[in-house]
Amino acid sequence: MSLSGLSRDPRIILFALVLSASLIGLIPMPTEHGLDSRLKYGLDLEGGSWLQLQLQGAVVDLDCDPIEILRMQFGSLGLIDELSARSGTYQINMAGKISKDDVEEIGYAGARVIERTNQTRITLSVSPEYVILAYLKSALDADVKTVGVEPVRYEIRSNVTRESLNAILAPINGSVAAGEEAFTEGVTIETVDETKKVLDQKLNRLGLQDIRVRVVGNRFILIDLAGVDVDTAQDVVGKPGKFEIRIQTKGNESMHVLYGDAVQAVEHPKSGGGGRVGVPFTLSEDGAQLFQRAAIDSGATRNPQAHYVTMLLDKDEIFSAPLATDLAGSLEKAPMRNLEATVGTGDEGWTKGRELYIHLREGALPVNVEIIGSGQVTAALGAQFKRQITIAGIIALLIVALIVYYRYREKRIVIPMVGTSLSEVFIMLGIWSWAGWQLDLASIAGIITVIGTGVDHLFIITDELLRGEAEAPKPQPSKNLKPSQKNIQAKAEQLAQEGGKISIPGGKVYVARLSRAFAIILGAALTTVFAMAPLVWMGFGALQGFALIIIIGVLIGVGVARPAYGKILGYILSENGRNA
Amino acid sequence: MDLDEIITKYPPKQIILLPLAVIAIALIVLGTTYLTTGSPVRLGVEFTGGTLITVPASGTEEGLAEDLAGYPVTEIRSVGSRYMIQFGPMSDDDYTSLARLINSEFNDVEIRHMGPVYSKELQMQAIKYLPLSFLFMAIVVFILFREPFISAIVAFCAFADILIAAASMNLTGVNLSLGTVAALLMLIGYSVDTDILLTMRVTKRKGPVEERIIGAMGTGMMMTATSIAAVFSLFLVSNLLYLVVPSFTRMDIIADISTVLIFGLIADMFNTWITNAQGLRWYMKLPKKAVRRSRK
Numbered sequence: 001m002s003l004s005g006l007s008r009d010p011r012i013i014l015f016a017l018v019l020s021a022s023l024i025g026l027i028p029m030p031t032e033h034g035l036d037s038r039l040k041y042g043l044d045l046e047g048g049s050w051l052q053l054q055l056q057g058a059v060v061d062l063d064c065d066p067i068e069i070l071r072m073q074f075g076s077l078g079l080i081d082e083l084s085a086r087s088g089t090y091q092i093n094m095a096g097k098i099s100k101d102d103v104e105e106i107g108y109a110g111a112r113v114i115e116r117t118n119q120t121r122i123t124l125s126v127s128p129e130y131v132i133l134a135y136l137k138s139a140l141d142a143d144v145k146t147v148g149v150e151p152v153r154y155e156i157r158s159n160v161t162r163e164s165l166n167a168i169l170a171p172i173n174g175s176v177a178a179g180e181e182a183f184t185e186g187v188t189i190e191t192v193d194e195t196k197k198v199l200d201q202k203l204n205r206l207g208l209q210d211i212r213v214r215v216v217g218n219r220f221i222l223i224d225l226a227g228v229d230v231d232t233a234q235d236v237v238g239k240p241g242k243f244e245i246r247i248q249t250k251g252n253e254s255m256h257v258l259y260g261d262a263v264q265a266v267e268h269p270k271s272g273g274g275g276r277v278g279v280p281f282t283l284s285e286d287g288a289q290l291f292q293r294a295a296i297d298s299g300a301t302r303n304p305q306a307h308y309v310t311m312l313l314d315k316d317e318i319f320s321a322p323l324a325t326d327l328a329g330s331l332e333k334a335p336m337r338n339l340e341a342t343v344g345t346g347d348e349g350w351t352k353g354r355e356l357y358i359h360l361r362e363g364a365l366p367v368n369v370e371i372i373g374s375g376q377v378t379a380a381l382g383a384q385f386k387r388q389i390t391i392a393g394i395i396a397l398l399i400v401a402l403i404v405y406y407r408y409r410e411k412r413i414v415i416p417m418v419g420t421s422l423s424e425v426f427i428m429l430g431i432w433s434w435a436g437w438q439l440d441l442a443s444i445a446g447i448i449t450v451i452g453t454g455v456d457h458l459f460i461i462t463d464e465l466l467r468g469e470a471e472a473p474k475p476q477p478s479k480n481l482k483p484s485q486k487n488i489q490a491k492a493e494q495l496a497q498e499g500g501k502i503s504i505p506g507g508k509v510y511v512a513r514l515s516r517a518f519a520i521i522l523g524a525a526l527t528t529v530f531a532m533a534p535l536v537w538m539g540f541g542a543l544q545g546f547a548l549i550i551i552i553g554v555l556i557g558v559g560v561a562r563p564a565y566g567k568i569l570g571y572i573l574s575e576n577g578r579n580a
Numbered sequence: 581m582d583l584d585e586i587i588t589k590y591p592p593k594q595i596i597l598l599p600l601a602v603i604a605i606a607l608i609v610l611g612t613t614y615l616t617t618g619s620p621v622r623l624g625v626e627f628t629g630g631t632l633i634t635v636p637a638s639g640t641e642e643g644l645a646e647d648l649a650g651y652p653v654t655e656i657r658s659v660g661s662r663y664m665i666q667f668g669p670m671s672d673d674d675y676t677s678l679a680r681l682i683n684s685e686f687n688d689v690e691i692r693h694m695g696p697v698y699s700k701e702l703q704m705q706a707i708k709y710l711p712l713s714f715l716f717m718a719i720v721v722f723i724l725f726r727e728p729f730i731s732a733i734v735a736f737c738a739f740a741d742i743l744i745a746a747a748s749m750n751l752t753g754v755n756l757s758l759g760t761v762a763a764l765l766m767l768i769g770y771s772v773d774t775d776i777l778l779t780m781r782v783t784k785r786k787g788p789v790e791e792r793i794i795g796a797m798g799t800g801m802m803m804t805a806t807s808i809a810a811v812f813s814l815f816l817v818s819n820l821l822y823l824v825v826p827s828f829t830r831m832d833i834i835a836d837i838s839t840v841l842i843f844g845l846i847a848d849m850f851n852t853w854i855t856n857a858q859g860l861r862w863y864m865k866l867p868k869k870a871v872r873r874s875r876k
Binding site: 380 | 696831
């Protein structure tokens with residue numbers, strides 16, 4: 001094997017590439033704060049606070065009959081003569097007169113109500129799911145959504161238990177379906193994402209720097225806020241934004257119409273006529289009157305084009321458009337509760353619509369959240385942690401280098417070995433830098449433990465390659481057994497002095513020994529990877545960095561750094577053999 | 581007498597009594613703790629719920645206790661230049677006002693608050709994941725050796741390491757925290773390294789078993805020593821230096837991880853070179869072994 005052969009070896013090339021890419025990732029670059037490495041640090045090193053939120057809710061399978069629900073609901077209005085389901089509609093014949101308003105009151109706004117003598121025929125063009133949904137919403141006083149089709153599941157966006165839900169369903173002879181899976185705590189991934197998006201926007205709007213909102217599973221959201229006290233952080237997340245509608249009077253002037261408390265409900269954006277996307281929202285009765293009066297007083301009803309309606313959230317404009325002509329006409333006559341803000345067309349319209357939807361809800365989260373854990377580290381303390389853990393890392397490297405030296409006393413082994421260990425550290429840091437992952441206190445502790453396992457594996461490779469006698473045909477008499485550490489050390493010293501006598505085997509034997517060493521370290525690495533895997537998810541990701549850096553560090557070690565080390569050591573030893 | 585001699589001279593069945601006695605002691609320690617506290621290891625604040633706050637030590641501990649009289653303080657402890665205050669469970673409003681009070685009185689505050697949901701969830705996760713990790717490790721070991729007895733003995737050694745590490749936690753007053761759970765998981769992976777080395781060397785090499793064990797020991801002892809050295813540097817900086825150098829402070833999570841790893845790695849030296857090695861000595865000398873090997 002020659003030096004040029006060595007430099008063409010795929011293992012060496014891979015190692016060199018990975019190492020140089022990592023080092024490039026660590027080069028300090030000029031940033032707004034001066035010269036800085038791309039490496040990002042976690043909150044516990046930078047200072048800041050964190051909140052762990054639990055999204056309250058459940059996704060459930062239900063056993064209940066819409067007919068029973070209707071029987072109960074309409075039973076409260078009067079005597080039911082007949083109640084039947086036919087081809088996607090429900091038909092209810094009630095004794096006496098029932099007004100359309102009564103039917104709307106119990107949640108069926110689109111019902112067809114035909115009054116006859118002594119009887120009222122009500123036709124509901126609604127699905128069975130709609131009936132169940134409406135019942136759950138009013139009984140729980142919470143938002144409920146359907147999930148999937150056949151079988152439909154229901155996502156309840158508030159704090160319920162199987163028992164409390166069964167109690168609510170008991171009057172209609174329903175219950176949560178049997179089986180563990182029928183009641184899953186948490187909400188759907190879509191809802192978690194929506195909540196995350198709302199939080200992201202809210203925190204961004206407040207102009208906070210360096211915010212990280214992460215989702216764990218289907219129940220937890222973690223928020224990191226750099227440079228903020230934990231009490232401030234709690235206020236920010238808990239407090240809704242301030243929403244206001246103003247209407248243009250003349251020129252640049254505008255008048256206050258209403259605040260967010262007058263907005264009763266907001267629906268998801270939908271496509272209206274001409275592909276225009278609108279966000280429907282409902283005002284309270286008082287709000288509708290305020291709106292009507294403002295529209296008339298400002299003159300908007302007579303000249304809608306010259307009077308912009310503006311929505312503000314925390315004083316930022318989030319929507320502005322002239323009063324719609326048909327709405328202006330209606331407002332002349334009566335207050336309107338159901339309004340729609342039209343935002344635009346196409347994809348852009350949808351994006352704006354979704355944003356406005358969130359804003360209209362004043363940054364209110366789609367589900368109830370509970371702060372289940374929180375904490376803070378100040379910047380000065382974080383800096384101290386960083387200093388201390390760096391010292392620990394340096395001490396670890398020094399001790400490890402000393403042990404390696406103590407064992408082999410031969411610089412041609414010690415230098416590549418310590419060099420490999422060091423390069424593994426740089427590769428891990430480089431990966432973190434390129435990936436933009438945060439390096440927290442626990443991750444650095446992870447790096448230090450990987451230095452430990454890494455050198456362990458290098459010992460295995462080195463000792464396998466250096467072993468001569470054990471492979472020799474004549475077994476040593478057991479009486480003369482010496483600790484093999486001395487054997488290895490003696491061999492290494494021998495290598496230093498004479499070189500030639502050590503038969504570091506070329507070709508086949510070298511490959512056989514190296515592959516046996518790799519069988520050991522691969523097994524050892526896999527057990528570590530599997531043992532660490534749960535920590536990626538456990539503890540709400542608090543030790544995710546620790547687990548990930550160990551897993552990646554061990555895999556990089558086994559896959560990239562240690563094969564290269566085996567090759568280099570083989571080269572050094574065989575060169576020695578040949579030169580003698 | 582040399583360790584080498586002890587583990588090669590005496591019959592395996594005699595030597596194996598030693599680790600069995602140690603494991604029995606560990607079980608007694610865990611059992612006693614279980615009977616007194618309802619859990620085999622003492623649970624830290626992350627598992628019981630509560631609040632941990634550290635502040636720069638400016639006044640006296642008594643003065644601090646007076647300032648916090650309205651809150652459920654359970655412990656105040658001096659850690660280097662800082663005080664660590666531990667609180668029992670409290671309402672969200674109390675916690676918010678406490679955080680506000682502490683942040684207005686002190687400049688350099690560390691707070692960790694774990695609500696009941698958090699700690700309950702964490703307990704469930706620990707109960708779920710620790711056995712899972714162990715199972716995965718055992719599967720890897722089994723795939724590696726494909727011999728039930730040999731795989732079982734490696735898994736048993738890892739299990740013994742964890743038992744001993746957990747018992748040592750009880751004896752030295754280290755509570756179960758997220759950090760110590762991480763360390764126990766880490767031990768599952770860490771501790772089998774030397775067992776795999778030993779078993780590979782013993783089963784895949786020629787020559788007398790004792791010689792192969794001693795050969796593996798040279799490498800293995802160095803491995804564990806290096807691991808302990810790396811972990812000790814963590815322990816030193818996170819848990820010891822603050823006692824000597826006042827400008828240093830305790831780093832809980834690192835202190836937890838490194839303490840348990842040191843216990844576990846020491847237990848691992850013992851279990852690998854005594855429990856596992858003796859098991860292999862005994863197994864390799866069984867008559868059927870010879871038949872199997874000669875057939876190869």
